[in-house]
Amino acid sequence: MWTARLSLSEAGRCTFSLPTCRTEHEANARLEVLAELAGRLLAAGQIVLGMPLLEQAAARDGSALRDVRLALDQLCRGEARPRPSGETTFAEFAELVVSGRLAEQYPLHVKPLRRPEQYRHKLNHVLDVLGPVPLSRLTLDHADRAIAMLPGHLEASSRQGIAKVIHRILALATYPARIIANNPLPRGWVPKADNNKAKSSLYPDEDRRLMAAVNIPLAYRIYYGFLIREGMRADEAGRLEPSDLDLERGAIVLDENKTDDPRAWALSPDVVRALRVYFAMCPPKQRVFSRPSGLPLPGRDGAKSFRDHLRCAGVERPELFETTESRLNIRLHDTRATFITIKLANGRTETWISDRTGHRSSNQIHNYKRAARKVAELGLGDFAPLDEAIPELRGKGRAVGGARLSGGAEAGAAGEGRFLGAAPPGQAPASADVPAASAAEHEAAADGAALGPRWATPAPSAAADQPEVIEMVSVSSARPASARKYRQKDRSIASRRRKRQRFSWSPPVSPPRVAPVWPNGAPSASLLEK
Structure with missing residues (x-):
């Protein structure tokens, strides 16, 4: 090991070890550095306080040596002083x-x-x-x-x-450390960032090209397809665990995320089918999505790999790969922008989108509406079903039923008859609420048929052609309560008519004079006069 010896006036003659120097040339170069630094300390009168810095300069290299130089500069300018015990840097x-x-x-x-x-x-x-x-x-x-x-x-x-x-x-x-009384940085010190640069997103046909590129590992394509169709952040999807997914019911629960706002939603049926088939082929372990080597897939740091895979798939639109003063090249995080843009263009509401992306403000989603109108006017359509867009998964949805996501043998079990639209055991709807299914549908369900749209209804069964059964009821002569109700109403109407007649006026009419009929003949005149 090389050593260097310097005469430092009041500090005496000191020896410094040079552990990073392997040749005489490197040792002489480090000796010149130490001599320069010692000269500056002597000129500033800080040689005693600067001895620990000289020892560090002799033992460090690269960026660590640069840190020592900066600290020595501060000491020579008088900014650094011997700190008392307990003072924190x-x-x-x-x-x-x-x-x-x-x-x-x-x-x-x-x-x-x-x-x-x-x-x-x-x-x-x-x-x-x-x-x-x-x-x-x-x-x-x-x-x-x-x-x-x-x-x-x-x-x-x-x-x-x-x-x-x-x-x-x-x-x-x-606060809460209470090491200093006040923050020395005033309000508004953080510089403003220019966020007006245009961000890129994929078109549905480019997504289909990416999903169909068999030269890209399947683990990456299922990961990209999931991000594009569900709108999650890349780092959130990278941390997903098997327990976060419920493929039996087609749901996802995301408790830990950037905004600390737990959310859950129903996955797209094609994503559920694709994940069932993929997990039957590659059962998940600690993470839902991982590289072929078993390491977790990159989160926000996967932008370069994402662009490379797009090029491998033959996607060559220039604006996706160029960064200018007004535009950013596409990043893995822009799969969220792709999801929002395409779903807005196909008529999805902001509430439906925010349930999946976690946006708290309508203004954040509003930024994508101009691009969505462009996609709608061009008639580019929606994403292709994930289980059909990836060649390795195409046509295998019928062979894999609603297998539970447990990472073991259950994940690869086929034909268990669990489907996204089916009710859990013990919670089947009443027969009066759901039309009877045909025998062909029962047979398709037993075979693990691919899931249809959530709003699909079973075809009319043969029972619908049977004659309608008419129930016979006996009619009694007793008046029902409704008859009494109407009778009381008639009485009230008659009462109101009598009141109107009582208060109405008409000219008096003399009654006709009728001769009285006496049972014993006409009375006498005297009696009449009286």
Whole structure:
């Protein structure tokens, strides 16, 4: 192992190990670096405090050596001071957040990161500047400098994502960690991203071409077909477990997702049939979708593979593969855009779509309506049934019934007679609610026939041609309650007529004079006069 010796004035003559140097040329080059750094520390009067940095510079290489240089720069400018015990740097607290230890300390206020590797990737861009700075002395200038030093090739959305991570870590350091009193980043510090770029989506004929490409592994095609027909996020589908699917009833339950909003919906019948056949051929293990090697399929990171597979399938539309100032090339995440666009063009409602995609706002779905109108005007139609679009699965839906998704022998069992439209045992509808099925239909069901549309009804049976049975009932002479009701109504009408007659006026008419009839003859005149 090579060593270097330097005379450092008040620090004396010091020896440094050079574990990364294998040749004399490399050792001499590292000695020159150490001499340069020591000279800067001596000029700034920080040689005593800078000794640990010199030791790290002698032992590190690559990006780690760059971090040491930045820390030494801060020390020479007076920004870095010997920190007291218990003072936490930005890098240390960021590791506390990413590792999940902060969520363990404050479970009511901090949720564990679902994808900590994405946080680490974004933090690697700024740890050179912010990492060694104590949180109590981190200022707005430090954060601005970290953003200004980001690589120039990063898109505005990537810069925004990195800024959000910085802001989030400092917010957690304020509360609940209470390491600093206030967040040094003001409101509005996170830069705005330009999200007006047009996004690409596939047409139904391009989807059919992709599904029919037998030179692409079947595991990828069933994965792409599922995403395009169900609208899930790629990372959500990549984490699906066999217990999340109920192929006996054709349903899916998604409890863990990006928005923490559990949702469930009925799968498309053709997707159910395709998954039954596929799982009979390749029973699932820990994940529903996996590579032929057994590793999980990529989530959002599968954009390059997706574009390569599109090219292998003969899809050559230029806008799918070009990134310009106004358009993005197609990504695996754009299978959601494909789903929304085609389903809107074929008359599906926003509620039906949001049940599957998890969108909470109608404005998010509204962004796809212009592209959907274009697809509708062109008459491009809907996606082909998945079990018919993939050649390896075509025509095998009848051979595989509604097998349970358990990953074992049950997944490959055939002809069990379980179908998407069938009711579970013990819950069959009454005969009065459902028309009687024909013998041919019972025979098709026993053979595991392919599923039809959910709104399909059985054909009329032979029983419909039989004469109608008329029930004979006896008629009694007693008046029913309805007769009494009408009689009371007639009485009320007659009463109202009498009232109208009582209050009506007509000129008086003298009654006719009628001679009285006396039983014993006419009375005498005197008696009449009296």
